[in-house]
Amino acid sequence: KQEVTQIPAALSVPEGENLVLNCSFTDSAIYNLQWFRQDPGKGLTSLLLIQSSQREQTSGRLNASLDKSSGRSTLYIAASQPGDSATYLCAVSRSGGGADGLTFGKGTHLIIQP
């Protein structure tokens, strides 16, 4: 059974710093990996999706990398801002999986101090 772990569970950094969030998974036979953010009392918002054949994806100040063989992904946030404060979750989709094949990590709660 796929297990997804996110470390750290919580992180607090001053505004302006670059930071890295980590996601690891136990089964490397994945189809893709997604990063989401969740604001308090809200649903999840998709940030980036990396296909298993890709090494990274970028969107603005966000860069997600994928090392499938080692079962790791990172989300890099450049020049952090207070508006980046949220919980960030990663989810992996198993290879050949259908709509039931997504496994979520428990998230990293990020606070950016003004």
Next chain:
Amino acid sequence: IAGITQAPTSQILAAGRRMTLRCTQDMRHNAMYWYRQDLGLGLRLIHYSNTAGTTGKGEVPDGYSVSRANTDDFPLTLASAVPSQTSVYFCASSEQANSPLHFGNGTRLTVT
């Protein structure tokens, strides 16, 4: 604005009562999902639908049922609510299975 609408936003329900959580999407996505989110347990899939007319069981389906009569609607029914079903319920959709997921804002359900 296109997206997913969930109703109600929150509900307090007596144990043993029947409850239907509503979910509607206007993006013409083929796949839809119901998740529950619990502190310490994360997001867990209850039921899903790859396309209208089909449904499947997720990780925690017991006590819940779904139907997918058309593309837009995917209601979740609790036939006889129990306190362990107290949770935040999220409906989501994607263009296809394995496409990026879009989430609604959730229904906070308390079963007393």
